[in-house]
Amino acid sequence: MLSPLLVALYVFLLAIFIGRELLTKVPHTLHTPLMSGANAISGITIVGALTCASFGSRVAAVIGMLAVTAAMINVVGGYLVTDRMLKKFRRQE
Amino acid sequence: MQTSIHLMYMAASVLFIIGIKRLSAVRTARSANAISALGMLLAMLAAMLDIAQHGEIGWIWVGIGVVVGSAIGAYLALTVRMEGMPELVGFFNGMGGLASSLVAVSMSVFAWLAWGEVLSAQTLAHVTTVEVASLAPAAAGTASVGAPRLTPDNAVTIILSILVGGVTLTGSLVAWAKLKGVMRGGQIFLPGHQALNLLLLIIVLCAGAVALFVVPIGSITLLYQLLAVAVLASFILGVTFAIPVGGADMPVVISLLNSFSGIAAAMTGFVLYNNLLIISGSLVGAAGMILTVIMCRGMNRSLTNVLFARFSLTGTGEKEEYVNVKSGEPVDAAIAMANANSVIIVPGYGLAAAQAQHAVRELQGMLEERGVTVRYAIHEVAGRMPGHMNVLLAEANVPYEKLFKREDIEADFKNSDVALVIGANDVVNPAALSDEQCPLYGMPILPAHEAQQAFVIKRSLAAGFAGMKNTLFESDKTLMVFGSAKEVVNNIAEELKEL
Numbered sequence: 001m002l003s004p005l006l007v008a009l010y011v012f013l014l015a016i017f018i019g020r021e022l023l024t025k026v027p028h029t030l031h032t033p034l035m036s037g038a039n040a041i042s043g044i045t046i047v048g049a050l051t052c053a054s055f056g057s058r059v060a061a062v063i064g065m066l067a068v069t070a071a072m073i074n075v076v077g078g079y080l081v082t083d084r085m086l087k088k089f090r091r092q093e
Numbered sequence: 094m095q096t097s098i099h100l101m102y103m104a105a106s107v108l109f110i111i112g113i114k115r116l117s118a119v120r121t122a123r124s125a126n127a128i129s130a131l132g133m134l135l136a137m138l139a140a141m142l143d144i145a146q147h148g149e150i151g152w153i154w155v156g157i158g159v160v161v162g163s164a165i166g167a168y169l170a171l172t173v174r175m176e177g178m179p180e181l182v183g184f185f186n187g188m189g190g191l192a193s194s195l196v197a198v199s200m201s202v203f204a205w206l207a208w209g210e211v212l213s214a215q216t217l218a219h220v221t222t223v224e225v226a227s228l229a230p231a232a233a234g235t236a237s238v239g240a241p242r243l244t245p246d247n248a249v250t251i252i253l254s255i256l257v258g259g260v261t262l263t264g265s266l267v268a269w270a271k272l273k274g275v276m277r278g279g280q281i282f283l284p285g286h287q288a289l290n291l292l293l294l295i296i297v298l299c300a301g302a303v304a305l306f307v308v309p310i311g312s313i314t315l316l317y318q319l320l321a322v323a324v325l326a327s328f329i330l331g332v333t334f335a336i337p338v339g340g341a342d343m344p345v346v347i348s349l350l351n352s353f354s355g356i357a358a359a360m361t362g363f364v365l366y367n368n369l370l371i372i373s374g375s376l377v378g379a380a381g382m383i384l385t386v387i388m389c390r391g392m393n394r395s396l397t398n399v400l401f402a403r404f405s406l407t408g409t410g411e412k413e414e415y416v417n418v419k420s421g422e423p424v425d426a427a428i429a430m431a432n433a434n435s436v437i438i439v440p441g442y443g444l445a446a447a448q449a450q451h452a453v454r455e456l457q458g459m460l461e462e463r464g465v466t467v468r469y470a471i472h473e474v475a476g477r478m479p480g481h482m483n484v485l486l487a488e489a490n491v492p493y494e495k496l497f498k499r500e501d502i503e504a505d506f507k508n509s510d511v512a513l514v515i516g517a518n519d520v521v522n523p524a525a526l527s528d529e530q531c532p533l534y535g536m537p538i539l540p541a542h543e544a545q546q547a548f549v550i551k552r553s554l555a556a557g558f559a560g561m562k563n564t565l566f567e568s569d570k571t572l573m574v575f576g577s578a579k580e581v582v583n584n585i586a587e588e589l590k591e592l
Contacts, residue, residue, distance in 0.1 A: 019377075
């Protein structure tokens with residue numbers, strides 16, 4: 001039986017390769033939206049933040065709440081701003 | 094229930110992968126972003142279901158965080174002007190880093206406080222944070238949430254989370270301040286800069302390790318102090334990491350910090366043993382790294398050179414005076430372009446700074462009405478973030494087919510009548526091709542000097558970021574038109590109307 005850490009390392013390495021393969025041919029036009037869209041995904045820390053905000057201890061919960069706030073800024077802001085940008089890209093009429 | 098939650102996490106991972114894949118084609122990009130957002134929503138629902146199973150929950154804290162964070166994020170995203178995009182992306186990046194750092198801190202604090210309630214004072218005086226995990230397997234009621242039973246593996250990743258999260262936060266804030274103009278844009282070096290960075294790195298790792306592996310839980314004040322030292326040192330490290338990077342290198346540092354924010358999220362995944370976080374964090378880490386590599390290639394410099402090297406101003410240095418520069422009026426440019434068959438526009442940061450994108454679009458339309466072919470040549474490091482010029486011109490309704498990347502258009506300059514350089518400097522400097530003393534030597538450029546005639550719109554002859562003179566400006570074929578990009582372009586358009 002693999003230790004949880006080893007399993008996590010497998011997942012980590014494989015996901016990095018997937019990410020690299022998925023993105024080998026990004027057109028230059030999309031560099032900014034790709035960056036800000038990916039940035040929104042990094043707000044997935046929200047899952048950890050929610051866990052912390054729910055802790056019974058007051059101190060840890062307050063820190064967790066700040067984490068939730070920061071992560072939500074990243075998530076909501078990131079997706080909205082990416083959408084705003086992508087809306088602007090258009091072909092020639 | 095636990096299985097359903099994990100299936101939801103799994104579905105979210107798949108949505109992220111599909112989302113990021115489809116983000117790499119213009120046609121599918123917008124729906125891709127929505128797919129990825131759906132994945133995020135699903136992940137949040139799963140996380141809430143997960144915590145709902147664990148007795149008393151501070152829902153009020155969760156609620157406040159979600160509402161306040163969403164409101165701030167939405168406000169910033171919907172009100173930002175397109176010109177302010179690089180700094181906003183930098184800021185959002187920093188928030189991701191902050192969240193990772195705080196999660197790690199919250200985990201540690203909760204572990205200490207929770208065990209403090211369960212165990213006797215005598216036991217607490219002897220066991221460290223990681224030892225307690227193997228000590229009392231049954232005592233931890235909230236173990237399945239991920240705390241307070243921190244294994245040595247968790248502890249290591251907590252320290253790494255604090256490190257990467259903190260560096261991402263303050264590094265991004267420095268980038269934000271430099272882009273916003275709050276802070277001087279140039280390179281800033283402290284005495285013994287690299288040694289200081291190394292020292293800070295060691296402090297973060299040691300303070301964290303001592304807190305979790307050495308100090309018993311009973312010494313709670315000391316634990317808090319050590320944790321504070323680790324967090325603070327990571328914050329300072331982020332600052333010292335980012336301040337040596339000057340304005341024109343910002344695309345590199347912004348992409349790199351983007352990558353860091355992903356790695357930070359993956360580290361949080363290791364703390365919680367949550368594969369969703371690990372997968373999505375790695376995707377973002379890879380995306381940021383790919384952009385970083387593209388940006389470095391665009392400058393023909395290594396990443397270490399961008400991050401650590403001081404620009405040496407030997408050889409063709411900053412103090413060298415321009416000789417034989419010819420300057421012209423907007424009307425000269427108007428006449429030349431009206432009579433041209435083919436015009437290539439080379440935009441740079443000056444176009445963004447002057448918000449000239451709409452004026453340029455108008456000029457493009459007028460030229461096209463006269464039958465002139467107008468194309469844009471986009472250097473990968475033009476502007477302050479990857480793809481900066483593309484976003485800016487898209488906002489002004491320039492169809493993206495008119496935007497050409499360097500490799501696809503560099504050969505066409507010599508067949509073009511006019512190259513119109515708007516607020517760009519280093520990316521059109523021919524010295525990069527020939528002068529080995531030039532700090533830019535080897536950087537691929539857009540050969541505006543090969544066009545029949547070049548017009549350069551620039552505010553003054555001030556040196557670019559590389560601090561060296563641009564031999565294009567001295568060429569016989571070049572006419573400088575001094576002024577703010579927006580004004581000059583508008584004036585050219587006015588003159589064009591009267592021809």
